[in-house]
Amino acid sequence: METLAEVLVRRGGWASLSELMQVTSRHALGAALERGEVQRITQGIYAVPGLPADQAAAIAYDGVLSHTSAAAAMGLPLLVRPEKPHVTVPPKRRPRPGPPAILHWADTDADDRRHRITSLQRTVVDCARILPFAEALAVADAALATGHLSRDELLAAAAALRGPGCPNARRTAAAATRLSGSFLESMLRALLIEEGIDGFEPQVLVSSGRFRARVDLGHREARLALEADGFEFHGSRRDFAADCQRYDELVAAGWLVLRLTYEQVIGDPAWVVATVRAALAQRLSG
DSSP states (O other): OOOHHHHHHHTTSEEEHHHHTTTSOHHHHHHHHHHTSSEEEETTEEEOTTOOHHHHHHHHTTOEEOHHHHHHHTTOOOSSOOSSOEEEEOTTOOOOOOSSOEEEEOOOOHHHHHHTBOOHHHHHHHHHHHSOHHHHHHHHHHHHHTTSSOHHHHHHHHHTOOSTTHHHHHHHHHHOOTTOOOHHHHHHHHHHHHTTOOOEEEEEEEEETTEEEEEEEEETTTTEEEEEEOOOOOSSHHHHHHHHHHHHHHHHTTOEEEEEEHHHHHHOHHHHHHHHHHHHHHHHHO
């Protein structure tokens, strides 16, 4: 005979009280709860122990994981992970008891409800509704880079939005690109856009003779390259030497390279903007 834990696993990790009563008794359920073999996630809903908090919240509220919680589950980059799960429930659903969560009331499609998580497209536009522009752009860029969402699909989804957050979502969709190489690069590009610094393109190819290299953000006219340098360890002296050679070759090809760190882009954006403006003015004045 199956244990209650085995029944729950077979049902996807959770079940309602009425479903469990078809295969066991209240006494057996109570004993399983005392032994820690089963956990109660809300009134009338039971699950296997250790169910992730996000999944438990979506089940408890009979909704779908959404917004930044869905983004985190999909591996999309976030500056700050949500402290509580974001869960979207039907518009007319009355609040019910459950674990800590941030609830959103909106329609979801059948696929979202079946998988208990919003689609990639829906997740991106939902994030763009609630996140600052730079963070929303990093999510959108990463989603486009997966190849599972096209820019046209994202633009159409943003155009169809109604309600709070629409302007930011449409601005994000218009600026998003699949070419961004990293979260920090997206954040840096967003900073330039917000400050009205034009002319920088993502992943610009620089070539000189036999030398070829891509820079994170390149201004072709000024020959100014911005490199978003995350904290990375060079695995060997050879890697370090190759990195130095790449930057020397860029300089020899007539490009000025600014290497901007996470701490500078995120922690001191005013300095970054001032430095880029000064370098750009210098390069364009000659």
